[in-house]
Amino acid sequence: MKSMEDNELVPVAMQIILHAGDARVKADEALEFAKNADFNSAYASLADSKADIIQAHQSQTKVIQDETRGVTHEPNLLFTHAQDTLMTIASEIRFARRLVELYELILQNGEENK
Known part of the structure; x- marks a missing residue:
């Protein structure tokens, strides 16, 4: 088995954390x-x-x-920290998408009730 040096993982980890x-x-x-209420930008x-x-994720x-x-x-x-960061932020993005959708729905319902 070929071994990857620890220092080879550092730039990969940094790329994961950066992105x-x-x-x-x-x-x-x-x-x-x-x-x-700027949903196009959102x-x-x-x-x-x-x-x-x-x-x-590709890294x-x-x-x-x-x-x-x-x-x-x-x-x-x-x-390990980079992987944890990736997983956490991927979850945050999923929740952010749902919250944007909810903001939009709430605004639409508010406009309909005027």
Whole structure:
């Protein structure tokens, strides 16, 4: 079995954290847009957020695929943190999308009742 050096995981972990962090910022922006009834911008920010989280996920997937090919590595705290960050923010994005949809529904129902 080939071994991957710990330091090879560091840039991968940083890419995951970077893209996941960008995704979180864009999901937060989407919620602000929705709060201000700017749903076109909210959905655009959610789309950007999804693109960023996909990039983060692809970085993680490469490491997992390497493992299936027999490339091993020592446990790495930064990579574990990156995976946790990715999973957490992916969940936040799903909830942000639902909240934007709810903001939109509430606003539509409020307009109908006027």
